[in-house]
Amino acid sequence: MNVTVATRSRRQAAVRVDQAVRRFGDRVVLDHLDLAVDEDELVVLLGPSGCGKSTLLRLLAGLDRPDGGRVEVPARRAIVFQGDRLLPWQRVLRNVTLGLRGPDAERRGREALAEVGLSGRERAWPKELSGGEAQRVSLARALVAEPELVLLDEPFAALDAITRLRMHGLVRGLRGRHHAAMLLVTHDVDEAIALADRIVVMSDGRIGTSRLVRLSDTDREASAAREELRSALLDDLGLAGRR
Numbered sequence: 400m401n402v403t404v405a406t407r408s409r410r411q412a413a414v415r416v417d418q419a420v421r422r423f424g425d426r427v428v429l430d431h432l433d434l435a436v437d438e439d440e441l442v443v444l445l446g447p448s449g450c451g452k453s454t455l456l457r458l459l460a461g462l463d464r465p466d467g468g469r470v471e472v473p474a475r476r477a478i479v480f481q482g483d484r485l486l487p488w489q490r491v492l493r494n495v496t497l498g499l500r501g502p503d504a505e506r507r508g509r510e511a512l513a514e515v516g517l518s519g520r521e522r523a524w525p526k527e528l529s530g531g532e533a534q535r536v537s538l539a540r541a542l543v544a545e546p547e548l549v550l551l552d553e554p555f556a557a558l559d560a561i562t563r564l565r566m567h568g569l570v571r572g573l574r575g576r577h578h579a580a581m582l583l584v585t586h587d588v589d590e591a592i593a594l595a596d597r598i599v600v601m602s603d604g605r606i607g608t609s610r611l612v613r614l615s616d617t618d619r620e621a622s623a624a625r626e627e628l629r630s631a632l633l634d635d636l637g638l639a640g641r642r
C-alpha cells in the first residue's frame with residue numbers, strides 16, 4: 400500500500416508526492432513525479448492534453464493507486480470535476496449537504512450556497528441551473544465540509560468565457576475564507592495566471608518548471624508582468640510560437 404493519509408501538523412505540506420510512477424500497459428504516464436503543495440497554497444497544474452494531469456489528480460483523490468513511489472494527502476479532501484456531477488433527483492441544498500452529518504448540516508449547506516452567490520436557489524433542481532450555477536453548487540459542495548485539500552479537475556473548462564472569468568473571481572474570494580490547499584488542473588494558461596500562487600508545468604510524466612506567481616489581482620487581468628509570465632509559460636509548454 401503506497402498511498403498514505405498524512406497526520407497533519409503545522410506548516411507541513413498538505414500534499415507530498417515522491418517519485419510517483421503510474422503505467423498503463425507499456426505506457427509510462429507518470430514517470431517518477433515529485434510534487435508538494437503547502438497548506439493554504441493554490442497550485443495550478445498546467446500541461447498539454449494527455450500529459451497525465453487527470454491521472455495524477457486521481458491518485459491524489461484516492462481513486463487510483465501509483466505503481467511506484469509515495470502519495471501523501473490529508474484525509475479530508477474534496478474534488479470538483481469538469482462536469483458538475485450533481486445528483487439530478489436531489490435539490491440543490493441536498494446536493495450540497497449529502498456528505499454532512501449532524502444537526503447543523505442544513506445551516507452549513509445554506510451558508511455554503513450563500514458564499515457562492517446562490518442564496519434562494521436551495522430548492523431548485525440541478526436541471527434548472529445554468530452551467531455556471533451548477534459549478535458553483537459543486538464548489539459549495541466541495542467546501543462545505545472544510546476540506547484540507549481541494550482538487551479541481553478543469554472545473555471551468557465547459558463554461559463560456561464570461562462565466563469562467565466570474566468563476567475565477569469567485570475562487571479568489573473563497574480562498575480568503577477557506578484554509579485549504581488547492582490543486583487546480585487546467586490547460587488554459589490564462590486561467591493558471593488568474594488563480595495560481597504557483598504554477599507547475601507538467602510534461603513527459605514529470606513536473607518541469609515551477610513558477611511562483613506574484614501578481615496582484617489587478618495585475619492578473621491586464622499588465623506587462625502578466626504578459627511576461629504568459630510568454631514564459633508558453634515557452635515552458637513548448638508553445639512559444641503562439642504568442
Ligand SMILES: Nc1ncnc2c1ncn2[C@@H]1O[C@H](COP(=O)(O)OP(=O)(O)OP(=O)(O)O)[C@@H](O)[C@H]1O
Nearest residue numbers: 423424428446447448449450451452453454455586
Ligand atoms: N485507465 C487508463 N487506461 C489506459 N490509459 C489511460 C488510462 N487513464 C489514462 N490513460 C492514458 O494516460 C495518458 C494521460 O491521461 P490523462 O487523462 O491523465 O491526461 P490529461 O493530461 O489529464 O489530459 P487532458 O488534458 O486531455 O484531460 C493518456 O495517454 C491516456 O490515454
